[in-house]
């Protein structure tokens with residue numbers, strides 16, 4: 001018997017597991033099919049023209065359907081709206097610590113997306129930074145936001161605060 | 169609709185919380201006992217024995233630290249038949265959940281009786297501990313089977 005086999009048992013692993021079959025629905029499926037081709041698809045509300053990213057079936061503010069022809073292709077550049085530096089490890093998150101989670105407002109979108117920042121020293125992270133997506137190699141693209149590895153800072157002036165303040 | 173629509177995408181999605189529980193001094197001894205093929209109960213001041221053990225007496229709140237072996241046989245006080253076990257239940261075949269009062273214990277212990285057939289179960293029947301091949305120190309190392317004449321003689 002190994003020594004370990006004689007150690008007292010002090011901790012019990014009790015994982016809670018919930019397994020779902022997730023069906024994306026028409027609208028999110030359109031988004032996921034587009035991102036497989038490297039396209040970022042948003043959708044325009046027919047009432048006030050705001051662009052939601054990713055696509056969704058109806059406008060959460062006006063409760064009206066957003067039609068297929070309201071789809072808007074967005075660029076993979078945007079503005080860092082807010083961020084958080086993560087220094088505590090978590091199971092199932094394979095990123096090296098510390099890393100920076102960010103909210104990005106893509107140019108032309110009226111909602112933010114959550115992602116991570118790369119190729120940036122911690123002391124340089126700040127609100128208003130201009131960012132561009134760093135993509136996986138095209139042959140690895142799937143129907144997943146994970147096709148974007150992270151966002152990287154762009155060498156251009158910060159976006160003015162007023163351009164993103166309503167999204168903080 | 170004139171244009172054919174594409175189907176919705178679908179995928180499996182697993183949400184998992186990887187909890188770890190610190191057992192504390194009493195349950196640590198209980199699960200270490202399970203690994204070592206012993207079932208331990210806690211003896212209260214009045215001499216009665218609680219299985220599984222608790223850190224504190226549920227009536228007097230006195231700390232409990234005297235653990236004593238119970239079983240491996242016991243009596244089924246109540247039971248429910250699980251005819252179609254779910255994936256995460258302890259056995260992949262039909263079984264009974266039962267309240268089992270182990271020999272030497274004064275309370276019943278909720279556990280599994282691998283009885284094969286519902287007709288093999290009845291309240292008041294005797295069962296005996298059956299240990300899995302793996303000694304991991306988890307409650308799933310243990311199950312119970314109906315006590316046969318032979319197993320009774322083996323025990324004696």
Ligand SMILES: [Zn+2]
Pocket residue numbers: 045046047048049050059060061062063
């Ligand atoms: Zn709207």
